[in-house]
Amino acid sequence: MRVKLIACEVLFRELCAAAARSPNQVDLEFVPQGLHNLGAPRMRGRLQEFVDRTDPAVHKAVLLGYGLCGNGLVGLAAPKVPLIVPRAHDCLALFFGGRDRYMKYFEANPRVYYKTSGWLERSGQMGSGQLSFGAPEQPVPTWEELVAKFGEEDAAYIRDTLSTHLKHYDQITYIDMGVEPLEELEPRAREEAAKLGWKYERIRGDLGYLQRLADGPWDDADFLTVPPGRRIAAKYDGSIIGVDPV
Secondary structure, three states: OEEEEEEEHHHHHHHHHHHHHOOOEEEEEEEOOOHHHHOHHHHHHHHHHHHHOOOOOOOOOEEEEOOOOOOOOOOOEOOOOOEEEEOOOOOHHHHHOOHHHHHHHHHHOOOEEEEOHHHHHHOOOOOOOOOOOOOOOOOOOOHHHHHHHHOHHHHHHHHHHHHHHHOOOOEEEEEEOOOOOHHHHHHHHHHHHHHHOOEEEEEEOOOHHHHHHHHOOOOOOOEEEEOOOOEEEEOOOOOOEEEOOO
16 A cells, blocks of 8 residues: 655654555655644644645555644644544654553653654754653754854853753653664763753663554554544543544
């Protein structure tokens, strides 16, 4: 079966690996990272443009590499083929392999800021796109950028001022997905933690959820199937998302 998979580029390496192993013919289309920074209505509008370009004569389904992302998917309409969406608040559940494992880690480590290859390669700045339970949404310039522009003394003051939104964090956790050049990327996350005076941990991620997204079949417990012409609605229960009844 030939399907289109539209995803945030923060999942680039992981979804390329999943698509390569999938029994389906997966046509990947990546959207720039941090789209939710535009706000839910604009995020939905931008994604709708990508979804609407689907040719039903070519693709049998559209898969989304997104979680609910601050309600950015609410109101998104399926094209003339089914729309398949993970039942997740954000992409962290996708990196952890499922909601249960992610919530277990989050409950034990509520002050963690996460890094993956995508966040390091596609953004590289603290606060430049991670969205999970109040995580920062606005970009913060890197230390090197601030020093180059303002000098070290003023850069220190500006960094402290701009980084107040990070005050609820005291640890960086790097999620090793097994598809990246770890020896090149992990030191960047470790150094970032050291600069901030935070703790650091590396944990193993799980490609299973993303692989099931690429492969199908899409069970209702972990994926929402939106029939053609219907829209995504937020659900305030364990299902997270549903189909708009209208």
